[in-house]
Amino acid sequence: MEQKQYWLPHDVWASLELAGVEYLLSHDGNMPVSCIKDKFICLLFSAKWCKPCNCFMGKLLDLYKTVNSTSPACNLEILFVSLDHNESSFLDHFKEMPWLAVPFDQKIIRKLRFTFHVEQIPSLIPLVLVDGNVLVEEDAVRLVESYGVDAFPFGMKRRKELEATDETKRQGGKLEELIGCKDRNYLISNDDSKLPIPDLVGKTIGLYFGAHWCPPSRAFTKLLIETYNELENSEIGSFKIVFISMDRDENEFMASLKEMPWLAIPYSDKSRHDLSRIFNIKWIPSLIILGANGEMISRDGRTMIARYGSLAFPFTEKRSKEVERMLEEDGERLARLVSDPRHEHLLKLDMARNYVCDVCQCTGRFWVFSCSQCDFDLHPSCHRER
Ligand SMILES: [Zn+2]
Numbered sequence: 001m002e003q004k005q006y007w008l009p010h011d012v013w014a015s016l017e018l019a020g021v022e023y024l025l026s027h028d029g030n031m032p033v034s035c036i037k038d039k040f041i042c043l044l045f046s047a048k049w050c051k052p053c054n055c056f057m058g059k060l061l062d063l064y065k066t067v068n069s070t071s072p073a074c075n076l077e078i079l080f081v082s083l084d085h086n087e088s089s090f091l092d093h094f095k096e097m098p099w100l101a102v103p104f105d106q107k108i109i110r111k112l113r114f115t116f117h118v119e120q121i122p123s124l125i126p127l128v129l130v131d132g133n134v135l136v137e138e139d140a141v142r143l144v145e146s147y148g149v150d151a152f153p154f155g156m157k158r159r160k161e162l163e164a165t166d167e168t169k170r171q172g173g174k175l176e177e178l179i180g181c182k183d184r185n186y187l188i189s190n191d192d193s194k195l196p197i198p199d200l201v202g203k204t205i206g207l208y209f210g211a212h213w214c215p216p217s218r219a220f221t222k223l224l225i226e227t228y229n230e231l232e233n234s235e236i237g238s239f240k241i242v243f244i245s246m247d248r249d250e251n252e253f254m255a256s257l258k259e260m261p262w263l264a265i266p267y268s269d270k271s272r273h274d275l276s277r278i279f280n281i282k283w284i285p286s287l288i289i290l291g292a293n294g295e296m297i298s299r300d301g302r303t304m305i306a307r308y309g310s311l312a313f314p315f316t317e318k319r320s321k322e323v324e325r326m327l328e329e330d331g332e333r334l335a336r337l338v339s340d341p342r343h344e345h346l347l348k349l350d351m352a353r354n355y356v357c358d359v360c361q362c363t364g365r366f367w368v369f370s371c372s373q374c375d376f377d378l379h380p381s382c383h384r385e386r
């Protein structure tokens with residue numbers, strides 16, 4: 001549950017004093033509570049034994065350093081409230097933090113947890129002073145995890161701004177802003193060439209989220225290569241694919257890329273993470289389809305490719321329905337059961353994604369006459385009446 005914003009009828013300093021905080025700890029000794037005056041204060045509830053807290057710490061350290069070095073006027077200060085089991089683990093935990101801590105006193109910590117409704121950790125609570133009162137903003141942990149440094153200065157307003165920006169991108173903003181970034185306006189491929197992103201404007205694009213460690217991804221890559229090559233060698237239309245790696249490290253990424261005839265975002269690039277947030281990627285493999293104006297037209301390119309291959313191009317819902325209808329009509333023209341002089345059993349009309357015809361030895365897709373007693377498949381077009 002995300003915490004919502006609410007007001008306290010006094011300032012930050014008073015809120016701490018009411019909880020019994022008489023001084024703060026820094027790495028240079030004790031500090032008066034007044035030292036946080038005129039600073040942007042966040043309370044961090046965390047514990048060393050808590051795994052999510054440890055994962056969060058790296059992101060928060062990065063944000064704290066970046067904000068205070070790039071915009072010192074923001075004066076971001078964090079007060080650590082420890083939920084560690086004892087004083088020595090508190091000190092051990094605090095050692096990693098460049099900010100301040102409230103004393104390790106169970107009574108004070110209980111009061112702060114109660115005042116700020118802290119039910120889970122990690123919890124990062126921004127306290128904003130407005131006209132002498134404290135606006136306690138919603139917990140910023142999720143925001144920092146999703147947006148990194150951009151999450152600052154936190155709060156509901158900032159969250160809505162960031163969500164609106166993501167929404168604009170889904171609806172088709174500038175392609176360079178979506179799949180590029182400030183220092184990179186190109187995509188890479190496995191032959192070390194770079195393709196400028198503006199070259200992709202106006203084309204149908206598949207954003208492929210996958211990873212080498214994931215067997216379904218590797219299987220889908222094979223399928224996608226077939227479709228991609230078919231479209232590349234046809235006049236149907238241009239389909240560009242951009243790989244967004246969910247690999248665990250650069251080596252795995254290179255192994256993924258080696259097999260792919262299309263483009264990729266460099267592994268070190270932060271926009272990989274942004275894209276998976278913008279398109280709300282919950283599992284891999286996923287194939288997001290962008291239309292000619294850069295707008296998202298389907299989040300389920302994977303199913304369309306798996307079912308219809310290159311026939312599904314340009315992967316709109318309309319096209320999907322057309323293909324379905326077309327296949328149905330084809331099926332209606334075919335007999336349910338046939339016999340063929342080249343096979344001793346009766347053959348049944350069936351639907352298959354991929355098969356090899358036992359008469360002409362070529363691959364087939366969709367409708368097939370197949371034997372239910374042995375492994376025999378036949379193109380409907382190769383069938384001859386006995
Ligand atoms: Zn055949």
Ligand SMILES: [Zn+2]
Nearest residue numbers: 345371373374
């Ligand atoms: Zn048979």
